[in-house]
Amino acid sequence: MQNNSTVFVLDKNEQSREIIKSFVSDLEFINEIKLYEDYKKGYEDIKQASSPIVIMDISEELPELQEVAENLKLCTSKIIITSVNYSTNTIIRALRMGAKEFLPKPVLKDDLIRVLTMLASIAPEEENSQSKIITVYSNKGGIGKTTIAINLASELARVTKDKVALVDLNLQLGDISTFLNLNPPFDVNYVIQRLIDKEEQIFIKGFEKYKDTSLYILSDPSYIEQSGSITPQQITELFKALKKVFPYIVIDMSSSIDPLSLKILDASDWILFTTIVNIPAIRNAQRCLNLFHSRKYPPQKVKIIVNRYMENDEIKIEDIENTLGETVYWKIPNNYFTIMEAINKGVSIAEINPESNIGSSFRDFASKVSDDIIEQAVLQYRI
Ligand SMILES: Nc1ncnc2c1ncn2[C@@H]1O[C@H](COP(=O)(O)OP(=O)(O)OP(=O)(O)O)[C@@H](O)[C@H]1O
Ligand SMILES: [Mg+2]
Secondary structure (H helix, E strand, O other): OOOOEEEEEEOOOHHHHHHHHHHHOOOOOEEEEEEEOOHHHHHHHHHHOOOEEEEEEOOOOOOOHHHHHHHHHHHOOOEEEEEOOOOHHHHHHHHHOOOOEEEEOOOOHHHHHHHHHHHHOOOOOOOOOOOEEEEEEOOOOOOOHHHHHHHHHHHHHHHHOOOEEEEEEOOOOOOHHHHOOOOOOOOHHHHHHHHHOOOOHHHHHOOEEOOOOOEEEEOOOOOHHHHOOOOHHHHHHHHHHHHHHOOEEEEEEOOOOOHHHHHHHHHOOEEEEEEEOOHHHHHHHHHHHHHHHHOOOOHHHEEEEEEEEOOOOOOOHHHHHHHHOOOEEEEEEOOHHHHHHHHHHOOOHHHHOOOOHHHHHHHHHHHHHHHHHHHHHHHHHHO
């Protein structure tokens, strides 16, 4: 339990603010309680605080609410949202705003103390249970894994405004830094070695922030001989460390099935298993899905993505679904020219042509991924 938390209450209603203050003031693990009618002013103070817990009310539709919520998410994960309205839609909205807990109004003292005790007991170095490792995989090369990982990650950052990590675990032949024209000062190998040395503050410095977005990139080692030294145990450590910092972690990896790849796949929350529409690729997919079944992956862990889809393909989505015995989660259209232009210019597809079929497909794909993750959280919440 941390004994130095400051609670910030952002609420338009004076009576509500005072009630919360009266509930909280005798808790010994709370250092101070600060009340704000002005949400922007509250955010300015929260930014400076070392261990803030935020209680924000969203009962009223305030013009500044969205902006404050987006900024808050980037400075604390300890957010409680309250509202007089407690429909499923309001809870979804609260979770999207980064709420760890939702409390209907009028807030009950016992509920508030339970939630505050829980939040105060989360040490900053503990992993975030809501954070998800999403790995783009195919057991065949050249199928579009890197293209999908980059554009999904950058759209997730744009759509959610959350911190998104994009990690290149294709340790010998990683392409992310080339596709995005990056010249990273550090790489995944450097970060992993520092993790083991417990120099955790170095961890975030290993990432390169992508322009003015909330996307952070960790590149593969520059020299092939450095890649062999990463062990499955180090992957576990890396994932744990990533989950402390990033709500979404997108992994690109090689198509091999070796002990390291299996470790990455086992430790992922979601696998976006990617195929294209042709018989050898689909047959290959079938073999890989059998492997996943034999490893007892839960059904919701593996999502099938069809890349380079064309409406006039002879093989239809239903044919793929019938052959694989699984539904297709998302299909990405074939658009060679837009993708090549993005790669040649070293940028994401949205920076080239967001309204192209493939630009809008990635935007909708990212929205679906974040919606489904939130929905899973709401289901747990409602149980
Ligand atoms: N939807 C698409 N439409 C058209 N071309 C695509 C599409 N997706 C990927 N490509 C092209 O396919 C090629 C391979 O893509 P990419 O490098 O992303 O695959 P990969 O699976 O990561 O390959 P590797 O196994 O070598 O890592 C690239 O030239 C890319 O431009
Ligand atoms: Mg690749």
